[in-house]
Amino acid sequence: MSYSYRHLYYFWVVAQEGGMSHAAARLGMAVQTVSAQVRELEKALGCQLLKPAGRGVALTEAGQVAVRQAEQIFELGEALPELVRGAVDTPTVRLTVGMADGLSKLEVQRLLQPLLATPHLHLVCHDGEMDDLLAELAMHRLDVVLADHPVAARPHLKVHHHRLGDSGFGWFATEAWWAQAQAQFPASLQAVPVLLPTRHSTVRGQLDQWLARHGLAPRVVGEFEDSALLETFGGQGLGVFPAALAVEEALLRRHGARLVGACDGVTEQFYALSLDRRVAHPLVRQLLQAHT
Numbered sequence: 001m002s003y004s005y006r007h008l009y010y011f012w013v014v015a016q017e018g019g020m021s022h023a024a025a026r027l028g029m030a031v032q033t034v035s036a037q038v039r040e041l042e043k044a045l046g047c048q049l050l051k052p053a054g055r056g057v058a059l060t061e062a063g064q065v066a067v068r069q070a071e072q073i074f075e076l077g078e079a080l081p082e083l084v085r086g087a088v089d090t091p092t093v094r095l096t097v098g099m100a101d102g103l104s105k106l107e108v109q110r111l112l113q114p115l116l117a118t119p120h121l122h123l124v125c126h127d128g129e130m131d132d133l134l135a136e137l138a139m140h141r142l143d144v145v146l147a148d149h150p151v152a153a154r155p156h157l158k159v160h161h162h163r164l165g166d167s168g169f170g171w172f173a174t175e176a177w178w179a180q181a182q183a184q185f186p187a188s189l190q191a192v193p194v195l196l197p198t199r200h201s202t203v204r205g206q207l208d209q210w211l212a213r214h215g216l217a218p219r220v221v222g223e224f225e226d227s228a229l230l231e232t233f234g235g236q237g238l239g240v241f242p243a244a245l246a247v248e249e250a251l252l253r254r255h256g257a258r259l260v261g262a263c264d265g266v267t268e269q270f271y272a273l274s275l276d277r278r279v280a281h282p283l284v285r286q287l288l289q290a291h292t
Contacts, residue, residue, distance in 0.1 A: 005073075007041040010034050011049060012070040015063065019056030046223050047233075065236045092122035095283045098133035098145040099125055102201040103270075104227040106247040106254075108146060111164055111270060114290035115283055134159065137275060144284045145273040149202045162272040162279075164291040167246035169203065169266040172257040176237035185261040186214050193239035194218040198225045206266040207242055231255065244268050 014023040014034065024031040042049050049063035059067060095115065099108050108125070115121065126133070126142065130151060136142045138157050150161050171189065173181045181192045189211075197204050211218065221239050224230035234241030235255025242263060243251060251257040272288060279285050 007037050007044070008066075008070050008073065010037040011041050012067065012074065014038055014050065014057065015059055015067050015070075018053075018058075022056075044225070045229065061236075062233065062238070065233060069232060092120045093118055093283065094122040094124065095281070096124040096141065096143050097126070098136060098142040099127045100130055100133065100145070100147040100149075101127050101225065102197065102203075102227065103146060103148045104231070104244055104247060104268075106228075106231065106250045107148075107167070107244055107268075107270065110246060110250070111146060111291065112287070115287060118283065118286075121283075134273075137273065140275075143281045144279075144287070147271050147273055148268050150271060151273065158275070160274050160277045162274065162288050164270040164272055164288075166267050166269045167244040169207070169242050169263040169268060170245050170248070171240050171260040171263065172234065172243050172248075172251055173240040173260050174235060174237045174255065174257050177240050178258050178260060181240045181260045186216065189216055189218045189240065192218070193221040195222045195224065195230055195234050195239045195241040196220055197227065197230055197242070198223045200225050201227070203242075203266065203268050207263065210263050210266050231257075242266075 010023070010027065013026055014020060017023040017026055020031050020035050020038075024034045027034060038050065045062070045066070047062040047066075048060050049066055050057040051060050051063075052058075097108075097112070099105075112123070115123070126136070128136075130145075130147065133142065133145045134151065134154060134157065137145055137159075146164075151159055153159070171181065171185075173192075177192050181188050196207060199205075222230075222233055224233065230241055231243060231251065232255070233239075234243075235251070235257050240260060241257075243257075245259070245262065248259055270291075272284065274284065279288065
């Protein structure tokens with residue numbers, strides 16, 4: 001299950017107001033509607049974000065993390081009108097990218113890094129289910145789709161796969177769990193809390209097989225469909241978590257998360273999907289050339 005901007009906004013208002021009734025009054029909505037939206041968000045994230053506190057509610061530890069992320073998102077939203085107005089008089093080179101929702105956002109940043117210095121670049125990124133992204137690609141609303149797996153042929157739609165490379169996987173942890181997890185790795189994973197991607201992710205099956213090969217059945221304290229949330233909660237010390245080795249430096253820089261050990265045999269692949277074998281968009285061509 002996924003969540004929307006609306007779910008996050010209602011939760012953010014509840015957190016600001018300290019209760020469902022005050023949030024409902026501010027939003028001009030029924031308390032039941034606001035409460036249902038927050039429950040949907042908690043269900044999608046797999047975490048309780050709010051807990052009773054007197055006549056209102058208080059944030060759980062996971063809720064505090066979610067509020068900080070929400071504030072960053074809404075700050076960006078408030079800046080949008082000014083950015084749009086400024087773009088009217090500025091020549092731009094537009095690239096619209098679709099991102100498979102199981103693909104790590106740090107990986108997306110790494111893959112797109114060679115394009116970011118393009119003068120007057122206007123980069124638009126959409127995250128979604130593969131079927132929805134392919135439909136947008138077919139209607140030329142996307143220039144390229146980034147994915148972590150090939151896709152089967154669709155009726156009336158021929159998709160070309162351009163291999164961008166691959167990365168091994170490893171287990172990462174912040175200071176809270178790193179020493180305990182690193183000692184006698186991988187057996188140590190049995191004694192620490194672990195975060196995993198949901199089975200929606202293509203790499204989850206490989207991780208389950210890796211754990212089984214090592215005879216491990218760790219205590220899973222969180223499963224996340226969104227890889228950015230997995231890395232964020234892992235970076236907050238909720239547990240030891242898997243991520244691509246290619247983003248090791250970014251995880252250390254952003255979250256203070258260090259590599260505990262490698263997942264031998266677990267590999268994530270990266271593809272650019274296009275409608276044409278001979279790509280016409282100059283930035284997509286540059287992307288392919290940068291990763292060949």
